Amino acid sequence: MRQEIAAFQGERGAFSEEAARRLLGGQVEVLPCLRFEDLFHNLETKKVQAAVVPIENTLAGSVHENYDHLLHHDLPIVAETRVRIVHNLIAPPRVPFGAIRRVFSHPVAIGQCLNFFTKNPRIEKAPFYDTAGSVKMIMEEGLEDAGAIASSAAAEIYGARILRRSIEDDRQNFTRFFLLRRPEYARKYPVKGDRWKTSLVFTTRNVPGALFRSLAAFALRDINLYKIESRPLRGKPWEYIFYLDFLGHVDDPVSQNALRHLKEVADFLRVLGCYPPGE
Amino acid sequence: MRQEIAAFQGERGAFSEEAARRLLGGQVEVLPCLRFEDLFHNLETKKVQAAVVPIENTLAGSVHENYDHLLHHDLPIVAETRVRIVHNLIAPPRVPFGAIRRVFSHPVAIGQCLNFFTKNPRIEKAPFYDTAGSVKMIMEEGLEDAGAIASSAAAEIYGARILRRSIEDDRQNFTRFFLLRRPEYARKYPVKGDRWKTSLVFTTRNVPGALFRSLAAFALRDINLYKIESRPLRGKPWEYIFYLDFLGHVDDPVSQNALRHLKEVADFLRVLGCYPPGE
Numbered sequence: 107m108r109q110e111i112a113a114f115q116g117e118r119g120a121f122s123e124e125a126a127r128r129l130l131g132g133q134v135e136v137l138p139c140l141r142f143e144d145l146f147h148n149l150e151t152k153k154v155q156a157a158v159v160p161i162e163n164t165l166a167g168s169v170h171e172n173y174d175h176l177l178h179h180d181l182p183i184v185a186e187t188r189v190r191i192v193h194n195l196i197a198p199p200r201v202p203f204g205a206i207r208r209v210f211s212h213p214v215a216i217g218q219c220l221n222f223f224t225k226n227p228r229i230e231k232a233p234f235y236d237t238a239g240s241v242k243m244i245m246e247e248g249l250e251d252a253g254a255i256a257s258s259a260a261a262e263i264y265g266a267r268i269l270r271r272s273i274e275d276d277r278q279n280f281t282r283f284f285l286l287r288r289p290e291y292a293r294k295y296p297v298k299g300d301r302w303k304t305s306l307v308f309t310t311r312n313v314p315g316a317l318f319r320s321l322a323a324f325a326l327r328d329i330n331l332y333k334i335e336s337r338p339l340r341g342k343p344w345e346y347i348f349y350l351d352f353l354g355h356v357d358d359p360v361s362q363n364a365l366r367h368l369k370e371v372a373d374f375l376r377v378l379g380c381y382p383p384g385e
Numbered sequence: 386m387r388q389e390i391a392a393f394q395g396e397r398g399a400f401s402e403e404a405a406r407r408l409l410g411g412q413v414e415v416l417p418c419l420r421f422e423d424l425f426h427n428l429e430t431k432k433v434q435a436a437v438v439p440i441e442n443t444l445a446g447s448v449h450e451n452y453d454h455l456l457h458h459d460l461p462i463v464a465e466t467r468v469r470i471v472h473n474l475i476a477p478p479r480v481p482f483g484a485i486r487r488v489f490s491h492p493v494a495i496g497q498c499l500n501f502f503t504k505n506p507r508i509e510k511a512p513f514y515d516t517a518g519s520v521k522m523i524m525e526e527g528l529e530d531a532g533a534i535a536s537s538a539a540a541e542i543y544g545a546r547i548l549r550r551s552i553e554d555d556r557q558n559f560t561r562f563f564l565l566r567r568p569e570y571a572r573k574y575p576v577k578g579d580r581w582k583t584s585l586v587f588t589t590r591n592v593p594g595a596l597f598r599s600l601a602a603f604a605l606r607d608i609n610l611y612k613i614e615s616r617p618l619r620g621k622p623w624e625y626i627f628y629l630d631f632l633g634h635v636d637d638p639v640s641q642n643a644l645r646h647l648k649e650v651a652d653f654l655r656v657l658g659c660y661p662p663g664e
Contacts, residue, residue, distance in 0.1 A: 162617070165619070166617075167449050276619070276620075278621075278622050280622050314604075314608075314609045314610075315607075318597070318603070318604035322597065325594040330593045333625065334596065334615060335615060336613060336615075338444065338446050340444070342557075343557050344443065
């Protein structure tokens with residue numbers, strides 16, 4: 107079998123690349139992509155065999171754009187993983203901490219290191235399009251007064267040096283990633299596991315108590331929900347589509363009963379994937 | 386009584402300013418602010434008497450940052466309104482459509498006018514920090530090859546010209562705004578109305594069926610829910626806090642019963658405001 111390629115969003119050294127290696131092994135070949143929609147497009151058109159997409163962060167919340175993409179593409183979730191987000195202050199090898207006047211990174215990463223900036227008021231926040239990309243940029247430009255906030259992998263890849271490790275304000279900072287495949291692959295090579303999680307998306311009829319009735323399909327069968335997320339429904343202002351994760355294999359009889367019950371009260375229902383819960 | 390001042394986020398001519406005028410009258414004095422957190426800070430420190438904050442858009446979804454701010458400040462919601470978002474292509478007075486090579490605007494606005502860019506491939510998308518601010522900038526810089534996407538109010542305020550009206554892809558584009566006051570004002574001048582909406586925030590105990598039990602407090606009393614939104618709970622990875630809007634006055638006996646019931650199953654509960662539903 108040919109070496110497979112996994113697409114992720116961001117530059118080499120992004121946290122998404124770390125997720126890809128956790129999900130597919132350290133030696134997996136990767137394709138960095140500019141935008142999230144490129145991941146879905148490249149997987150659909152068989153340019154890659156897998157895509158790794160961030161779906162939620164414990165501080166910033168859901169990556170809503172990717173929930174929308176999951177709905178619009180038929181690319182099943184076959185695995186998930188959780189990556190601890192450790193932000194490091196990184197600089198070119200000969201730039202000492204005292205020389206740094208500005209620090210580049212993605213605005214979300216900057217926003218997660220505010221204590222560092224408060225303690226170092228001489229250092230300016232410099233928003234950039236990507237965490238790892240900011241390391242790449244300061245190295246390529248040979249900046250002598252600048253640092254970047256990114257993963258330790260990014261420092262290694264671009265030959266930069268870590269000046270301060272783990273400068274994030276809150277250590278409870280994790281991002282959850284999905285591994286997506288094409289439907290035929292998911293059918294041919296089913297994932298193995300003892301415990302399972304199932305993700306689905308549905309819309310309710312616009313009647314009183316509709317969401318309550320939908321959740322009853324699970325609660326009345328003692329099925330544990332992990333998460334529920336609402337997104338606006340296109341073309342129907344002030345109506346919503348719901349994404350839900352529950353504990354259980356989609357083919358378990360109790361799950362099948364719950365899904366049949368949910369179909370009675372839902373206008374639309376689609377299973378997005380069934381996979382072992384990530385650690 | 387002194388003329389009151391309402392803070393909003395963005396430059397003069399932002400859709401938030403239109404919301405402020407709908408909520409408080411066309412003559413209200415406004416204070417444009419750079420960031421959402423400035424709105425909350427300026428209202429709390431009495432620099433302004435009211436703040437107007439966007440909370441959700443029918444295409445882009447919730448403005449999650451403002452849900453987080455509502456939790457961290459005691460500034461009650463006293464009214465809401467919905468503004469139809471109409472994006473116009475705007476240019477300096479003597480710049481014809483044929484001269485335009487790039488169009489500045491907030492990335493969300495650009496993303497809502499993709500058909501326009503597809504039909505005009507010679508025009509480049511130029512992301513900018515603000516819709517109305519992009520009109521201000523092209524006027525101040527006297528750009529002769531550039532346009533901006535913003536409200537008609539922005540064109541008027543900065544003396545620019547509308548070249549194409551309503552270039553948004555989807556006309557079902559509305560933003561819902563909250564009017565916030567300080568608690569003492571809200572108590573002294575209660576809003577009048579026949580129909581009421583109540584917004585609250587709560588966390589559930591981390592037990593199976595917790596959300597279902599929470600919604601039961603409303604469903605079992607035939608109370609209509611408008612919306613439910615989840616956000617990550619700080620310090621407790623993979624647990625969530627829920628925001629919920631229901632139809633009814635918070636002081637109605639049935640609402641009081643529902644809230645008492647919800648308290649039995651919720652770890653934390655706070656009412657964020659009670660206000661007439663916006664049109």
